[in-house]
Amino acid sequence: DAKTTQPPSMDCAEGRAANLPCNHSTISGNEYVYWYRQIHSQGPQYIIHGLKNNETNEMASLIITEDRKSSTLILPHATLRDTAVYYCIVDRNSGNTPLVFGKGTRLSVIA
Amino acid sequence: GAVVSQHPSRVICKSGTSVKIECRSLDFQATTMFWYRQFPKKSLMLMATSNEGSKATYEQGVEKDKFLINHASLTLSTLTVTSAHPEDSSFYICSASIGGGNIQYFGAGTRLSVL
Numbered sequence: 001d002a003k004t005t006q007p008p009s010m011d012c013a014e015g016r017a018a019n020l021p022c023n024h025s026t027i028s029g030n031e032y033v034y035w036y037r038q039i040h041s042q043g044p045q046y047i048i049h050g051l052k053n054n055e056t057n058e059m060a061s062l063i064i065t066e067d068r069k070s071s072t073l074i075l076p077h078a079t080l081r082d083t084a085v086y087y088c089i090v091d092r093n094s095g096n097t098p099l100v101f102g103k104g105t106r107l108s109v110i111a
Numbered sequence: 112g113a114v115v116s117q118h119p120s121r122v123i124c125k126s127g128t129s130v131k132i133e134c135r136s137l138d139f140q141a142t143t144m145f146w147y148r149q150f151p152k153k154s155l156m157l158m159a160t161s162n163e164g165s166k167a168t169y170e171q172g173v174e175k176d177k178f179l180i181n182h183a184s185l186t187l188s189t190l191t192v193t194s195a196h197p198e199d200s201s202f203y204i205c206s207a208s209i210g211g212g213n214i215q216y217f218g219a220g221t222r223l224s225v226l
Binding site: 032034036038041042043044045046049087091092093094096097098099100101102103104 | 115117142143145147154155156157160202204206208212213214215216217218219220222
């Protein structure tokens, strides 16, 4: 079973920041928080991951609370192409292990 | 970034036929690949773990004789749906990681429709 909880859906206006929350209250000390997204009828795409520090890359920022029980993925300037299902996954960052997908959050970016 | 190529993207077949789906890691070697299945409006469910040079590991409830997996090289894993039936119609997706961490790279998926 997935170890994360996410809202089923969210809307965001184009050009505004999209903030997607995730709860992972049972996360272990050696588990990372990963974010992927799946655009309709495509394979999932890796976005970002982190352990305890905030992370930023060209796609998004990841804010992890100090107690690591929740995190927020931030898309700073959402575009229509960011409409997708976003999955928050906790996983050990070692070796080849399959990902356990929850239901994710369906983000709709609205013009 | 790393690329995983999956082929075909779409296949329509008659009931009782077999369908082969290929998953290739284009610019890296993958000793392990994963196969997922996704039904409409549902999340991805792991079917099996494909290991280069050895037998695949199947998840509970996935028939190994129906979903044949071959991982004969470090860049290619194949999933063959044998004697496909309409209930096998689904979106099949493969993934692989480069190693050193667990960032997974996914294929574009194969939509199988069995008539």
